[in-house]
Amino acid sequence: MEKENQIFGIRAIIEAVNAGKEIDKVFIQSDTQSDLMQQLMKVMKKNSINFSYVPVEKLNRLTSNNHQGAVATIAPISFVKLETLIDTVLSRSVGSGKMPLFLILDQLSDARNFGAIIRTAECTGVDGIIVQKTGSAPVNGDTVKTSAGAVFNVPICKVDHIKDAIFYLQGSGIKTVAATEKTDQNIYDISLNEPVAIIMGSEDRGINPSVLKIVDEKAKLPLFGTIGSLNVSVACGAFLYETVRQRQ
DSSP states (O other), X not given: OOGGGEEESHHHXXXXXXXXXXXXXXXXXXXXXXXXXXXXXXHHHHTTOOEEEEOHHHHHHHOSSOOTTEEEEEOSSOOBOHHHHHXXXXXXXXXXXXXXXXXXXSSOOOHHHHXXXXXXXXXXXXXXXXXXXXXXOOOSHHHHHHTTTGGGTSOEEEESOHHHHHHHHHHTTOEXXXXXXXXXXXXXXXXXXXXXXXXXXXXXXXXXXXXXXXXXXXXXXXXXXSSOOOOHHHHHHHHHHHHHHHHO
16 A cells, blocks of 8 residues: 555544545454544444454554554545536537446455456446445555556546446436346347446455346356356456447
8 A cells, every 4th residue: 555545543534534535445453442433433434435344463564653543545536426427428428429338346346356447448448437335446556556547547436326326327328237147148149339337246246136136137258168257357358348349
């Protein structure tokens, strides 16, 4: 973690949140309890800030300063609002003729996978990436490095609930397609040559079942080996480039 991208100390983090800083994630010492820590927890929950409990050794590795049991990472980018993102993309598509393409990441938690996906998204013309505020991979130094800087070129939106984002996209005329093995439909048999949002799931659990119930289409990639799944960034690349192929 870059030192300039972190805040340490409970009160400093509280002040940063209240000042509207783009806090990406907060690491909390697992065995720390105090009135000030309880205040921090309330502030984080109120603002839907991603946090996790870690042993004190991890915090000591993150900073040599007096962290008081809490270290926060500041996102190196500014996130956009969902409504602003969709309205901007739809308005731009009217003049350019480019069909909107969105990417939704449901609980993807690995920063390097996130970075690799952002890099592919930038190369395939994705208009915006939508992630959930809690439980998603942080936008940190690993993300920036793995994305080869693409994180600065693709708008990223954080939402409270993925399902609400899907409903909003559908209401805006965007077809939602879930990448999942829980279907008989092949990715090569569905239309992606229209405004579309592709949904990728987490590395270990895939897409949440409640999300699968509301999407417009489900599709899978054909697998011919003995391994039952692809790395999520590889699978995402296959879905995005099939979209590119159909739109050529």
